[in-house]
Amino acid sequence: MRITVKLDTFERVDSAAFAILWLDKETRRWSREGHQSVDLPDWGGLQAAPDGTLICGQHAERPLCVLERLDFDTAGGPREGQAGRVLWYTGAAREPATGRWHVQCIDREQIKAEHGVFCGDEDS
Numbered sequence: 001m002r003i004t005v006k007l008d009t010f011e012r013v014d015s016a017a018f019a020i021l022w023l024d025k026e027t028r029r030w031s032r033e034g035h036q037s038v039d040l041p042d043w044g045g046l047q048a049a050p051d052g053t054l055i056c057g058q059h060a061e062r063p064l065c066v067l068e069r070l071d072f073d074t075a076g077g078p079r080e081g082q083a084g085r086v087l088w089y090t091g092a093a094r095e096p097a098t099g100r101w102h103v104q105c106i107d108r109e110q111i112k113a114e115h116g117v118f119c120g121d122e123d124s
Contacts, residue, residue, distance in 0.1 A: 001025040001077055002107045004033075007065065007086050010099035013037060020104075021055070025072050030055055038088065040064055048073060052084070064089055067101045078103050 003025070008018040017037035023030045023046060031043040040055075044064065047054040053070045054063035066087040070078060082103045087096035 001072075003078055003103060004105040004107075005067070005070075006102045006104050007038060007088070007099055008102070010038070010086075010088060010097045012093075012097050013088075013090075013099075017099075023053070023072075025077065039090070046072070062089065066096075070101065070103075078106065080104070080106050 001024075003023040005021045005023055006018060007021065010017050014037040019035040019038040019040055020033045021030050021040075022033055028046045029043060030046055032040050041057050041064075044055065044057045044060070047056055047063070048071070049066070052066055052068040053072060055065040055067065056063050067084065068087065069084045070082070072078065080103055084101055086099045086101040088099060089096045
C-alpha cells in the first residue's frame with residue numbers, strides 16, 4: 001500500500017510551504033515527491049508510534065515530522081481524505097512547527113518499483 005500525503009498550513013513558515021510524500025506501508029519508507037519551503041531529505045524511514053507515524057531521515061534517530069493520529073496498522077489502513085496535525089521539527093527550532101497532513105490518494109495495489117527507494121536502491 002502506498003499513500004500520498006500532503007503536508008501544509010505550517011505556522012511560522014512561508015504560507016505557501018508544502019511537501020508531498022509517498023508513504024510505503026510494506027517497505028516502511030517514504031519519499032519526497034514535491035516540496036516548497038519544507039526542507040526534508042529525498043527519502044527516509046517510517047516508524048509507528050503511539051501518537052501516530054514518525055517520518056525519519058535515512059540515518060536519523062529523531063523524527064523529522066510526526067503525523068499525529070495516522071496509523072498504518074489499523075484494519076484497512078488510512079483512508080483518502082483523512083487529515084490531522086503534523087509536527088515538523090525544523091533545524092534548530094526548540095518547538096516544532098505545527099501544520100496539517102492530508103491523505104490525498106491511496107494505492108492499494110502491490111507495486112514493483114523499477115528503481116529508487118522503494119526497491120532498495122537508496123542512491124537513486
